[in-house]
Amino acid sequence: MKNVESAKRILVLFLGFVGLGMQTAVYAFFWFKTYYPIVAATRISQDGYVLGGGLKLYFRGHLLILGIYFILLLFFSNTYGGLKIGYLKPMDVFFSQIFALFMVNFISYFQISLLRNWLVTVTPMVMIFLIQLAISFLWAYATNGLYMKIFRPRRLLLVSGIYPVDDITHKFNMRKDKYDIVKSMNISEGIEKIYEECLGNYDGVIIWDVPSQYRNGLVKYCYGRNIRIYVMPKITDVLLKGSTQLHLFDTPVLLLREYAIKVEQRAIKRVIDIVLSLLLIILSSPVMLITAIAIKLYDGGPVLYKQVRCTQNRREFKIMKFRSMRVDAEKDGVARLASKNDSRITPIGKFIRKCRIDELPQLFNILVGDMAFIGPRPERPEIIAQYLEEMPEFAFRMKVKAGLAGYAQVYGKYNTTPYDKLKLDLTYIENYSVWLDIKLMLLTVKILFTPDSTEGVDDNQITAQKNA
DSSP, X not given: OXXXXXXXXXXXXXXXXXXXXXXXXXXXXXXXXXXXXXXXXEEEOTTSOEEXXXXXOOHHHHHHHHHHHHHHHHHHHHHHTTTOBTTBOHHHHXXXXXXXXXXHHHHHHHHHHHHHTSOOOSHHHHHHHHHHHHHHHHHHHHHHHHHHHHSOOEEEEEEEOSSXXXXXXXXXXXXXXXXXXXXXXXXXXXXXXXXXXXXXXOSEEEEESOOHHHHHHHHHHHHHTTOOEEXXXXXXXXXXXXXXXXXXXXXXXXXXXXXXXXXXXXXXXXXXXXXXXXXXXXXHHHHHHHHHHHHHHHHSXXXXXXXXXXXXGGOEEEEEEEOOBOTTTTTTOOOOOOBTTOTTBOHHHHHHHXXXXXXXXXXXXXXXTSOEEESOOOOOHHHHHHHHHHOXXXXXXXXXXXXXXXXXXXXXXTTOOHHHHHHHHHHHHHTOOHHHHHHHHHHHHHHTTOGGGGOOBOTTOSSSSOOX
């Protein structure tokens, strides 16, 4: 098993560097053919003054330029998931590559312009991007095909507890290319029988909602026999994962803080929120103006939709959005999430929701301090009350300020269950760092263009909780 995993890792790394090498080679061709001659040429004004250019590079200079490009490409590809061959679907890998290539080429264009001391022609950079997209598409599907041909899907045994297995089975079945659940067993069949079955012809064991008194023994049993384990964490597991290990004595001590985000981290986070919100308000003002006019002309109703939400310590505030639903969308007074094909959404609303334009007014909520850029999404008091009845731990996510986007939005969906969203939000809170905020901001740009992330709840659901 260890040899197989090592082979997988080596193959993925090799194919990843081949892909990055091809993308860098395209940039290198245009650098030497087009951009370096531009940078090397001297620009002279009509008065005879040198305006820019005239930069002469030798071998090491060219190597530095191409090295910077390669490192940027490696960074953004790794951040967006563009190198996760065999882990993500080929279309997801390609989609991630699009964002990585765009970011790198955007930065590189201005890098070249700085070397020239003037904006250079953008046409070659567009050509670079288009050629790289074609290579990336072919590379994503070719490498995925090679990976799947060499490594078959893992044969898994599913061990479950008291809850139905339909949801988790459906999720694993969405990746038939990676996983194949060949047998399911319930803990009620007896722990000894399950131990014996774990030794069968399987590549791993899924532990789904098994009570702790059985789960702990099952994890130790599989771990001791080098059996791969897929465990769905409980709330306490997520909290402990973010704990700090202390070395005060000769016994390991895990410290779980009552407030995970330190005071200096909160200060930096607030500064970033203020600067970015002001910048984005200025940049997006034309879009917001056009959207406001379109909403007003459509039905004459209010442009903004204000709704009471809860932020840190369950403090209430009014969140602002561009109105995407009919004026009488909640005339019955019942708070409900948008469902799939919701008839309450107007034609303009469908567009601005799909493009996430409806969220832009929340930049003002961030500026005044009700929200942050990154954090758990703010919920309505009525919905929170419903969740708390069945899940008291839902209050944990309100230890920090609510956010425009968050861990649960990047790694979950609009209709992800509250329990799963809570685990994702707690993962963010307990593992907070400024870098994590920056990473989630970069990934949020990708999520804006991912259709699955805006998928509504079922028509018969009011909240994101699954109906029995």
